[in-house]
Structure formats: structure tokens, C-alpha cells
Amino acid sequence: MAMFTVVRVRKEWSADRSHRHIEGVLTAANVYYDCQQVVASIDAGNIWNTSLDGYSARITTLGYCPVPSCLAKPYLKTHPDSWDLDNLENLPEG
Numbered sequence: 071m072a073m074f075t076v077v078r079v080r081k082e083w084s085a086d087r088s089h090r091h092i093e094g095v096l097t098a099a100n101v102y103y104d105c106q107q108v109v110a111s112i113d114a115g116n117i118w119n120t121s122l123d124g125y126s127a128r129i130t131t132l133g134y135c136p137v138p139s140c141l142a143k144p145y146l147k148t149h150p151d152s153w154d155l156d157n158l159e160n161l162p163e164g
């Protein structure tokens with residue numbers, strides 16, 4: 071089992087251009103993983119957490135982007151849904 075610390079996210083425009091959603095993450099080691107790779111890693115038993123300014127949250131998987139009608143998949147979220155600093159959606163982009 072390995073542990074990964076996510077410090078930044080990359081977002082892309084949705085197919086219908088209505089919103090931007092996460093397409094991948096960057097770890098503290100500055101390695102990029104797309105959502106598919108992170109989900110496969112979590113499913114394999116590895117631990118993924120966000121980390122920002124001393125706060126962290128566990129990353130879990132989601133079947134689809136949470137925006138209704140968006141079919142981007144798979145997707146990632148933090149658990150529990152929490153305040154700004156440790157929320158995956160609010161990490162700095164890079």
C-alpha cells in the first residue's frame with residue numbers, strides 16, 4: 071500500500087462548456103495522475119489525501135462528475151465534503 075499527497079489539481083472544460091471539472095491531480099512529488107489513474111490506484115488499496123496549509127482530507131472515487139448531466143468519468147472527491155482548504159475542488163491549479 072502506498073500513500074499519495076495531492077497538492078494541486080488540473081481542470082478542463084466540460085464537453086458542453088458549462089463548467090470546469092477536475093481532469094487530474096499533481097502530487098507533492100510533482101507527478102501528474104489523471105482521474106482514471108487515481109481511481110485505479112484507490113481501487114487497488116492505495117491511500118490518497120489532499121494537503122494544503124496543514125489541512126488534509128481523504129480522496130474517494132465518484133462514478134461521474136457531480137454536475138448533473140455531465141458524463142465525465144470517473145471522478146474524484148474528498149471525504150467528508152469539507153470546508154475550502156482541504157476540498158479537492160479548491161486546491162490550487164497547476
Ligand SMILES: [Zn+2]
Binds near residue numbers: 089135142
Ligand atoms: Zn463535469
